[in-house]
Amino acid sequence: MSETNRNRLMLVIAILMAAVYLFPLYWMYITALKSGSEMFATPPSFWPSQPQWDTYPFVWESRNMGRYLWNSLVIASGAVVLITVLGVGCAYVLARYRNVWVDIGLFLILMLQVLPASLMITPIFVGYSQLGMLNYPRLAVIIAIAAKSMPFFVVLVRATFMAVPQELEEAALVDGNSRVGAFFNIVLPLARNGILVSAILIFMQAFGEFVYSKSIIQAVELQPASVGLNSFMGPNTNEWNRIMAYATIYVTPILAIFVLLQRRIVSGLTSGAIK
Amino acid sequence: MKRLLSSIRDGRGFDIVLVTFPLGFLLLMAGLPLLYNVLMSFQEVDMFSLGTFWRPFVGFKNYADLFAQPETWPILGNTALFVVGSIAGQFMIGFGLALFFWVNFPGASWLRGLFLVSWVMPGLVVGAIWNWILSGDFGVLNFILRESGIISGNIFWRSDPNYSLYAVIMANIWLGTAFNMILLSVGLASIPGDLYEAAELDGANAWQRFWTITLPMMRSTIGAIIALGLIFTLQQFDLFASITSGGPNNSSNVTQYWAWDLSFRQYDFAKGATISVIMIVFVMIAAIVYVRSTRHEVRG
Numbered sequence: 001m002s003e004t005n006r007n008r009l010m011l012v013i014a015i016l017m018a019a020v021y022l023f024p025l026y027w028m029y030i031t032a033l034k035s036g037s038e039m040f041a042t043p044p045s046f047w048p049s050q051p052q053w054d055t056y057p058f059v060w061e062s063r064n065m066g067r068y069l070w071n072s073l074v075i076a077s078g079a080v081v082l083i084t085v086l087g088v089g090c091a092y093v094l095a096r097y098r099n100v101w102v103d104i105g106l107f108l109i110l111m112l113q114v115l116p117a118s119l120m121i122t123p124i125f126v127g128y129s130q131l132g133m134l135n136y137p138r139l140a141v142i143i144a145i146a147a148k149s150m151p152f153f154v155v156l157v158r159a160t161f162m163a164v165p166q167e168l169e170e171a172a173l174v175d176g177n178s179r180v181g182a183f184f185n186i187v188l189p190l191a192r193n194g195i196l197v198s199a200i201l202i203f204m205q206a207f208g209e210f211v212y213s214k215s216i217i218q219a220v221e222l223q224p225a226s227v228g229l230n231s232f233m234g235p236n237t238n239e240w241n242r243i244m245a246y247a248t249i250y251v252t253p254i255l256a257i258f259v260l261l262q263r264r265i266v267s268g269l270t271s272g273a274i275k
Numbered sequence: 276m277k278r279l280l281s282s283i284r285d286g287r288g289f290d291i292v293l294v295t296f297p298l299g300f301l302l303l304m305a306g307l308p309l310l311y312n313v314l315m316s317f318q319e320v321d322m323f324s325l326g327t328f329w330r331p332f333v334g335f336k337n338y339a340d341l342f343a344q345p346e347t348w349p350i351l352g353n354t355a356l357f358v359v360g361s362i363a364g365q366f367m368i369g370f371g372l373a374l375f376f377w378v379n380f381p382g383a384s385w386l387r388g389l390f391l392v393s394w395v396m397p398g399l400v401v402g403a404i405w406n407w408i409l410s411g412d413f414g415v416l417n418f419i420l421r422e423s424g425i426i427s428g429n430i431f432w433r434s435d436p437n438y439s440l441y442a443v444i445m446a447n448i449w450l451g452t453a454f455n456m457i458l459l460s461v462g463l464a465s466i467p468g469d470l471y472e473a474a475e476l477d478g479a480n481a482w483q484r485f486w487t488i489t490l491p492m493m494r495s496t497i498g499a500i501i502a503l504g505l506i507f508t509l510q511q512f513d514l515f516a517s518i519t520s521g522g523p524n525n526s527s528n529v530t531q532y533w534a535w536d537l538s539f540r541q542y543d544f545a546k547g548a549t550i551s552v553i554m555i556v557f558v559m560i561a562a563i564v565y566v567r568s569t570r571h572e573v574r575g
Binding site: 007011013040043107110115116123124130226233251255 | 381385387415513520561
């Protein structure tokens with residue numbers, strides 16, 4: 001078998017495997033377009049006979065999705081800003097030095113990274129309620145997400161800083177830059193892409209966050225889209241086409257960002273998580 | 276004062292300022308709750324004492340009560356099954372895919388990256404999709420299994436106590452496989468190619484090369500991925516909330532969902548804290564394994 005034929009065969013198998021793997025996603029998009037009766041047909045149809053496009057505006061209106069998505073956006077943006085402002089400097093220092101203190105700091109950060117949110121929510125909720133932070137529920141969720149996700153961000157961005165040659169910073173210092181100047185003018189611009197990709201990863205995570213929002217935010221008008229989806233799915237629901245339409249609206253922007261930046265996200269993810 | 280300012284602008288002070296605020300924030304917002312959790316597990320916490328720090332201490336009563344409950348051991352067993360099943364599935368499928376994509380062909384890395392969409396999707400959305408796929412009468416999974424002759428009658432994945440945990444495991448395997456595959460691919464790519472050339476010259480077949488080169492060279496990667504898998508599996512909450520809610524009758528309940536359920540559904544914060552403490556110990560052990568297996572990277 002020639003090289004090109006083998007490549008073609010491999011590509012076909014790979015596409016088939018990707019198709020099988022991504023079938024749940026396809027099923028979401030297809031179900032959202034089915035009518036109520038077609039959805040429960042046996043055998044199920046794998047292509048909608050009459051696509052019901054007006055399910056989307058109906059779900060958007062009736063479930064108040066604009067408000068939910070806005071809250072998700074506020075929470076995710078707030079968490080990303082807080083994490084970036086605090087985390088970049090921390091990652092820089094942890095990348096610049098090699099000593100026992102850095103090891104201890106990294107160890108602490110990795111330990112805090114692994115705490116499951118659903119186990120930490122009990123003390124966080126009780127503590128926040130004692131401090132009166134439950135009166136500002138979205139801010140409380142932003143802080144909780146930041147404390148949860150910052151270690152991951154620091155680990156990723158640290159890998160980016162490690163790739164910036166230290167000689168460049170030293171040259172800037174010799175040329176009369178202060179440490180602050182060298183950091184902002186030389187190091188930060190060089191690490192910009194890595195920081196951006198890590199921030200996008202954090203944003204996608206925070207955009208789908210559920211445990212903290214569900215437990216901390218009681219007022220419906222402040223809840224994010226994940227909590228909205230959860231309350232849409234009652235125990236005996238049969239509105240699956242509408243739920244899938246909700247899920248489609250919620251997840252498509254994230255998928256679009258991911259497909260556009262796929263290569264960078266994958267390489268950024270792998271550089272930090274494991275070597 | 277002036278020296279302090281100039282140190283912050285142009286000396287060690289700069290590093291110290293950069294690192295103090297984030298670490299302080301983390302210790303305050305993640306470390307302190309951790310200690311508070313341990314404290315609460317030794318206290319009597321009810322709706323009336325929720326607002327005060329000085330609650331009556333009860334020693335190990337919460338722990339004793341917890342293990343006296345009939346559902347505790349089954350739920351711990353479910354957790355073990357969930358962890359082992361999820362990690363085994365994710366790892367084996369992920370390793371298979373990583374080995375397949377390791378053979379370099381045009382488009383391999385792009386297609387491989389595409390698998391990761393399962394990982395970037397919100398857990399609630401993944402749960403909603405699988406909830407619908409696994410539906411008993413109209414679920415597409417039952418249809419496919421029936422048509423291919425694997426089952427004769429419908430399986431009620433979400434409401435049959437014999438299957439409910441496996442329903443969540445299935446969804447979780449789907450969710451985590453891509454992440455495993457990507458990390459394993461990185462490990463595979465770092466094995467020097469001349470090792471294989473040498474082995475081929477010595478007449479080793481593909482099977483022998485896999486067992487004598489690939490697996491031993493991947494040992495630290497595999498250790499790190501298993502440990503990461505354990506950490507991620509114990510963090511999985513969204514799928515339980517969106518597929519089975521731990522039911523029916525706790526048959527698909529696991530500790531990380533139970534802890535939340537105790538605190539926020541039954542308002543038994545002390546028990547919720549107690550089970551959290553127990554599970555956090557397990558997670559910490561996994562984290563230490565993970566840190567040890569990536570230590571050469573951590574030290575740079």
